Amino acid sequence: MTGAVDRALVVLSGGQDSTTCLYWAVDRFGRDNVSSITFDYGQRHRIELECARKVAAAAGVANVCLPIDTFAALGGDALTDASIAVSDETGEQSELPATFVPGRNLIFLTFAAAYAYRHDTRHLVTGVAQTDYSGYPDCREATIVALQEAISLGMDREFIMHTPLMHRSKKETVELAVRLGALDAMALTHTCYNGRRPPCGKCQACRLRARGFAEAGVRDPLLDTR
Amino acid sequence: MTGAVDRALVVLSGGQDSTTCLYWAVDRFGRDNVSSITFDYGQRHRIELECARKVAAAAGVANVCLPIDTFAALGGDALTDASIAVSDETGEQSELPATFVPGRNLIFLTFAAAYAYRHDTRHLVTGVAQTDYSGYPDCREATIVALQEAISLGMDREFIMHTPLMHRSKKETVELAVRLGALDAMALTHTCYNGRRPPCGKCQACRLRARGFAEAGVRDPLLDTR
Numbered sequence: 001m002t003g004a005v006d007r008a009l010v011v012l013s014g015g016q017d018s019t020t021c022l023y024w025a026v027d028r029f030g031r032d033n034v035s036s037i038t039f040d041y042g043q044r045h046r047i048e049l050e051c052a053r054k055v056a057a058a059a060g061v062a063n064v065c066l067p068i069d070t071f072a073a074l075g076g077d078a079l080t081d082a083s084i085a086v087s088d089e090t091g092e093q094s095e096l097p098a099t100f101v102p103g104r105n106l107i108f109l110t111f112a113a114a115y116a117y118r119h120d121t122r123h124l125v126t127g128v129a130q131t132d133y134s135g136y137p138d139c140r141e142a143t144i145v146a147l148q149e150a151i152s153l154g155m156d157r158e159f160i161m162h163t164p165l166m167h168r169s170k171k172e173t174v175e176l177a178v179r180l181g182a183l184d185a186m187a188l189t190h191t192c193y194n195g196r197r198p199p200c201g202k203c204q205a206c207r208l209r210a211r212g213f214a215e216a217g218v219r220d221p222l223l224d225t226r
Numbered sequence: 227m228t229g230a231v232d233r234a235l236v237v238l239s240g241g242q243d244s245t246t247c248l249y250w251a252v253d254r255f256g257r258d259n260v261s262s263i264t265f266d267y268g269q270r271h272r273i274e275l276e277c278a279r280k281v282a283a284a285a286g287v288a289n290v291c292l293p294i295d296t297f298a299a300l301g302g303d304a305l306t307d308a309s310i311a312v313s314d315e316t317g318e319q320s321e322l323p324a325t326f327v328p329g330r331n332l333i334f335l336t337f338a339a340a341y342a343y344r345h346d347t348r349h350l351v352t353g354v355a356q357t358d359y360s361g362y363p364d365c366r367e368a369t370i371v372a373l374q375e376a377i378s379l380g381m382d383r384e385f386i387m388h389t390p391l392m393h394r395s396k397k398e399t400v401e402l403a404v405r406l407g408a409l410d411a412m413a414l415t416h417t418c419y420n421g422r423r424p425p426c427g428k429c430q431a432c433r434l435r436a437r438g439f440a441e442a443g444v445r446d447p448l449l450d451t452r
Binding site: 117 | 292293294295296297299300327328329331332333336337339340341343344363364366368369372373375376377379380381382
């Protein structure tokens with residue numbers, strides 16, 4: 001690295017978790033040293049991209065959106081393929097959920113690193129968590145640790161991946177957002193797997209979010225937006 | 227894995243090395259268990275995609291081409307950005323070559339794994355090598371080992387990455403191609419960084435290729451095509 005300043009790049013999806021991470025990064029690295037990256041990978045819910053832009057603006061941080069047309073070409077998952085239904089079951093699942101896009105976070109973080117490489121940035125921040133989640137294997141700590149190694153070796157530069165939410169429950173994530181002054185920005189975020197605004201309240205993502213706010217004893221400002 | 231058969235997916239660029247690897251995979255896994263994947267990442271030399279298709283057809287193996295529009299959006303390298311000159315210097319280089327696309331092989335292998343995931347395939351074959359090369363860090367064995375771990379964890383499936391050329395010189399790669407019956411297919415491949423056919427003979431890629439054939443005492447069939 002040429003600069004003495006530590007810069008951070010946040011992978012920002014426009015959801016609750018990555019928004020919390022953006023505010024975490026601003027708190028940790030300083031607003032001027034943080035930027036955010038969003039991926040347009042053909043998600044059915046285009047509103048996510050708009051949410052990411054608004055969240056970044058609210059936080060006073062730059063946001064770049066990079067296209068990835070490959071996932072749609074791969075096909076076969078419920079987040080990019082409108083012909084596959086998103087399950088609203090919350091019961092035990094023996095297989096990966098229909099919303100699993102193989103390698104999605106691996107790809108996001110690798111492209112984020114490629115962007116960071118060109119912008120003198122070595123800290124990458126992602127909102128993945130192994131707690132309270134639906135068994136996405138690319139959200140596990142072991143995956144992120146291995147990927148940090150692969151990317152650092154593959155680009156011959158030491159990247160440091162930060163996962164502030166890795167071991168936090170949804171309740172704890174809401175509490176963190178409150179502490180960081182990120183609560184207002186939650187009104188700008190998007191969570192619902194069914195793309196509804198206000199949220200459908202029935203899909204697994206909505207239920208997890210609602211439970212987190214309820215357990216933290218905080219009113220979700222998203223519910224008061226129209 | 228549901229099938230008892232071991233299937234392999236070869237990352238096929240249409241160049242000399244990946245073509246040799248395709249024939250290696252056919253020899254190792256059997257033609258019926260091998261397929262190939264090519265990435266259209268906006269490379270300046272569109273001829274590579276055509277070469278990959280022809281090589282796969284010659285080997286009797288399926289070839290799928292997936293788009294990746296992200297590298298072009300990232301910009302800044304000589305392989306996708308026509309405004310950056312490819313150096314034809316072969317001297318010592320203290321920095322990465324202008325043709326370095328950060329994370330390119332990481333991305334290729336991760337998308338290949340995502341495709342393989344959907345097609346009941348766990349063997350991935352790539353033509354990267356740390357010998358005789360220009361210092362691309364994503365071609366090193368340590369990178370591939372770390373990436374295999376990250377991808378296997380991230381997709382919760384045990385992938386095995388094969389790098390038959392990792393420790394082979396260009397001379398040894400030519401000798402391997404001859405042993406595998408891949409020499410004729412070399413006439414269909416593309417190597418030149420300057421996109422010439424017949425090859426320019428002056429860029430680093432052309433020089434490496436020519437030296438390998440010369441040292442192996444084999445006539446490069448590409449030189450006899452027009």
